[in-house]
Amino acid sequence: MSDDEKDPARKVITDYAQQHFRYFRTADGTVYAQRNGHPVARPIRSQGTTGSHRQELMVGLFRDGVGVFNGTALKEALDLIEALALTEDVQPVHIRVAPGFDGATWLDLGRTDGQSVRIHPTGWDIAVPDPREVCWRRTQLTGELPLPAKDTDGKGIDLLLRLCNFATAETECLAIAWLIGCLGPSVPVPAPFLTGPQGAGKSTGGRMLIRIVEGMSGDLRRAPKDEENLIAAVAAGWVTALDNLSHMTPDLSDAMCCIVTGAENVKRALFTDGDVFRARYRRPLLLTGIDVGVIRPDLAERLLPLRLERPKVRRTEAELWAEYADALPVVLGSLLDLTVKVRSVEAETPTDLRMADFAHLCAQLDAATGFGALTAYRASLDDLNDDVIEGDLLAQTVLRHAADIEPGAEQRMTSTEWLHCLTHLYTGEEFRPLPKGWPTTGKVLSDRLKRLQPTLAARGVLIDSGRTREGRYIEMARSPASVPHEQQSF
Known part of the structure; x- marks a missing residue:
């Protein structure tokens, strides 16, 4: 055959590719390749450098x-x-967890043979999903999980709780x-914050939790600086675990809120003037630290x-992780059951709870096992409200002022009048100096009170705002059914 009769190389490659691969696009326009079957x-x-379609x-x-x-x-x-x-x-692509047909969900085991776990209303089984039902996206953070064990009779849950050092049954x-x-x-699930004294095994416990879902290669990482x-780290994996947090900036706090409940990031695509790149993300998040x-x-x-x-008894890292690796198939099987x-x-x-989906999951867990997870979740939120109040002098001052309001009664003033009232209450007759971060204008006070609304409402203090012909106002009231909480001192 003469050179003129030969097919161009690009045609040979294209014909081969279309015979052996399926090509599709996602909603953001990214094109993916999927080997047949x-x-x-x-x-x-x-x-x-590894695992790209070009190399494949x-x-x-x-x-x-x-x-x-x-x-x-x-x-x-x-x-x-x-x-x-x-x-x-x-067609969408998914990392680690994906919805399937007929109410089923899939868990990617990260195996080269594509075997995954299909969780359906009547049970779970191991199979290779139909490529048109589930498309897995894998990255360097996608570790391999062992094949989960069948018929564990709940032994895996007991093994996990024995390896972790949870302080109470409610925590478990x-x-x-x-x-x-x-x-x-x-x-959407809230972010566990593993805390405790030094030597409580917070980092080890965090690794044990995430490796049930991410495999033995899953690990904790330091919080990025921006x-x-x-x-980028969140988008490349399923569970994001940040270790040893000792301080949380407002920007990091806001970013974590977006990770837990979901958000979208848009930035200019590389080497373009007008194209944009969209990154949607909502991921489970885990944190460890003594205090943030x-x-x-x-x-x-x-x-x-x-x-x-x-x-009470210390063991070497090698002994602990060898036992964990042996128990992981049973732990995963029991969790799936x-x-x-x-x-x-x-x-x-x-x-009445912000994370209603997780609260519903706790209620289902209680109905299935009688654990009392929903009560424990409410108690944990109450403890966190205490932490917020203890760290916010403005919230403490508002609660002190609201203690003199009759249940069911309300007070209405402008933001400037409220600022003068609360500032006078804080400084007292001693005229002590105002703390750093105290509101300096009525607008700043109004914004701070809006942020504190859920925390104050949990203590029976209701904050509302509105407008009349005279101008805007802020209204403070005590719920008639509120139960007096221990008065904050400062």
């Missing part, structure tokens, strides 16, 4: 005897394939509820404090 999808524009295509062409092609031919072929894929149907049931929530792709790096200082009210509603205690049991139970959704 395999659930793992890779972006065709990935330039990663080159290896396939060589091993099947088609040939070895230069970079220009591969680029031209992939350009054409990408253009053709943009006309295909849209909240940790289990969080793990079940991590297996749900559409359930939000952009934090979002003052907690902002909006983050407090999204935290789940888990207190640990110092173990309990997840199926919990999801099959009907329970009423509490309407």
Whole structure:
């Protein structure tokens, strides 16, 4: 055959690629490649040094005897394939957990053979998902999980609780509820904050929790110094675990709120003038530390404090992790059994809690096991409200003023008048100096009170605002059904 009769290299590559791979696009326009019959999808524009579709295509062409092609031919072929894929149907890709057909959910085991766990209303089983039902996106943070054990009779839960140093039974049931929530792709879960004295095994306990979902390669990491790096780490995995937090800036606190309940980040695409890159994320988050200082009210509603205690008997790291690795298949199997049991139970959704989905999950867990998780969750939120109040002198001053308001009564003043009233109450007759961060204008006070609204409402103090012909006002009232809480001192 003469050279003129040969097919161009780009056509040979394109024909081979379309025979062996399925190409599709996501809602943001990213094109993915999926080997026929395999659930793992890779972006065709990935330039990663390992596991990129370009490498996958080159290896396939060589091993099947088609040939070895230069970079220009591969680029031209992939350009054409990408253009053709943009006309295909849209399909999402998922990391670790995904919704399936008929009410089922999937858990990616991170295996090269594509085997995953299908959790459905009648049980769970191990199978390779249909590529048109689930497309897995894997990164360097996607570790491999062992095949979960069947018929564990709940032994795995007992093994996990024996390895961790949880201080109370209430803490144990909240940790289990969080793990079940991590297996749900559409359930926002609060961020566990593992705390306790030095030597309580907070970092070890955090690793044990995340490795049930992320595999033995899952680990804790230091909090990034900026939000952009934090979002990049969050988007590349399922559970994000930050270790040894001792201080939380307002920006980091706001970023964590977005991670827990979901948000979208938009930035300019590289090497373009007008294109943008969209990153949607909502991930389970886990934190460890002795104390993070003052907690902002909006983050407090999204935290789940888990207190640990110092173990009575110390063991070496090698012994501990060898036992954990042996127990992990049983732990995962028991967790899946309990997840199926919990999801099959009907329970009423509490309407007074911010994280209503997780509160409903706690109610289901209680109905299935009788643990008392919902009561423990309410108690944990009450403790966090105390932490917020203890760290905010303005909140303490408002509660002190509200103690003189009759239940059911209300007071209405402008923000400037409230600032003068609360400032005078704080300084007292001694005219002590105002603390750093005290509101300096009525507008600043109004904004601070809006942020404190949920915390104060939990103590029976209701803050509202409105407008009349004379101007805007802030209204403070005590709930008629409020129970007096221990008065804060300062």
